[in-house]
Amino acid sequence: MTLPLIESLETLIVDLPTIRPHKLAMHTMQHQTLVILRLRCSDGIEGVGEATTIGGLAYAGESPESIKTNIDTYFAPLLVGQPAGNINAAMLRIDRSVRANTFARSAVETALLDAQGKGLGLPVAELLGGRVRDGLEVAWTLASGDTGKDIDEAERMLDLRRHRIFKLKIGSRDAALDIAHVAAIKRALGDRASVRVDVNQAWSEAVAIRACQALGDAGVDLIEQPIPRQDVQAQARVSARSPTPIMADEAIESVEDSFNLARGGAAPVFALKIAKNGGPRAVLRSAYIAEAAGIALYGGTMLEGSVGTLASAHAFATLSKLEWHTELFGPLLLTEDILVNVPVYRDFELKIPTTPGLGVELDEERLQRFCRR
Numbered sequence: 001m002t003l004p005l006i007e008s009l010e011t012l013i014v015d016l017p018t019i020r021p022h023k024l025a026m027h028t029m030q031h032q033t034l035v036i037l038r039l040r041c042s043d044g045i046e047g048v049g050e051a052t053t054i055g056g057l058a059y060a061g062e063s064p065e066s067i068k069t070n071i072d073t074y075f076a077p078l079l080v081g082q083p084a085g086n087i088n089a090a091m092l093r094i095d096r097s098v099r100a101n102t103f104a105r106s107a108v109e110t111a112l113l114d115a116q117g118k119g120l121g122l123p124v125a126e127l128l129g130g131r132v133r134d135g136l137e138v139a140w141t142l143a144s145g146d147t148g149k150d151i152d153e154a155e156r157m158l159d160l161r162r163h164r165i166f167k168l169k170i171g172s173r174d175a176a177l178d179i180a181h182v183a184a185i186k187r188a189l190g191d192r193a194s195v196r197v198d199v200n201q202a203w204s205e206a207v208a209i210r211a212c213q214a215l216g217d218a219g220v221d222l223i224e225q226p227i228p229r230q231d232v233q234a235q236a237r238v239s240a241r242s243p244t245p246i247m248a249d250e251a252i253e254s255v256e257d258s259f260n261l262a263r264g265g266a267a268p269v270f271a272l273k274i275a276k277n278g279g280p281r282a283v284l285r286s287a288y289i290a291e292a293a294g295i296a297l298y299g300g301t302m303l304e305g306s307v308g309t310l311a312s313a314h315a316f317a318t319l320s321k322l323e324w325h326t327e328l329f330g331p332l333l334l335t336e337d338i339l340v341n342v343p344v345y346r347d348f349e350l351k352i353p354t355t356p357g358l359g360v361e362l363d364e365e366r367l368q369r370f371c372r373r
């Protein structure tokens, strides 16, 4: 039997409009930029991957342009000619020559899994050991910047039975204004929804200690990354004093970060993101560290398009516990999809594909239309 080899890697930068501005503490998104990877194998199979970040370099250390350059210049020469079916060996070659760059790695690992799944006739969740759920409950982020608009948007999502978990992006204004905004939304939604906040590192420890107390009093269920990512001890102190559980997000930029946060008791909940760990297999290493440390899990997003979202979904489907559910709504924030078969959201859940690989088929016409030249 001749084993298929990796023949080529092609990266495309794709700019897609968002349905409305999406306001985060560090950046307001008017569109989203995806890096799509097409990894072609000698048996004619193509694996597809995605690496997507938020706001150029505003969120993390890799930009769409650096991801493309680094895959083209450094990853591709390491992979071309290697066996397509040996993901362990391929990722080990990358480990030996590339530091960091978890977003670019994630696209590569995803594309290898997609290709392997297509070759073996297995969905990626099954390659990862098998799914223990067929769908994932998905939160929606309210981030229009306007309290009334956010309440209307949440009511619409409840009526559609699409979301009943809402994450509010705060941190760009005075904490008192943000707390009033959050409390008004929680009052309007009551027990019909779980309301959570994401501060995206915007507060100091002193502000966070008071604000977390007030958010707890307002009925908020979860507080994501209230203070900067670097200081594990400060995160542990804020966490110990908060009446509402704290979730680590930006603090995790690698599997090793997950270990250090778990060791330091920094947060009782971790946001899992394939891009921050280096792929669907890599993110499971962070998940297992958390599990062993008694830390609860949440399936996070970098607001990826459909490819990255489904890659995440396949990985999260295999976890024995996902107590805080997921926020895999990225495709719903975009006006266009680059897939022929768009992800299915129904009854508050994203359904996990059952066809081989990720279960994605690229829409060539749309890809060409939105691809940056």
Ligand code: MUC
Residues within 6 Å of the ligand: 024, 054, 141, 143, 169, 198, 200, 249, 300, 301, 302, 303, 327
């Ligand atoms: C983040 O910080 O969690 C996830 C949802 C959203 O609206 O922003 C992202 C990034």
Ligand code: MG
Residues within 6 Å of the ligand: 198, 200, 224, 225, 249, 250
């Ligand atoms: Mg976050």
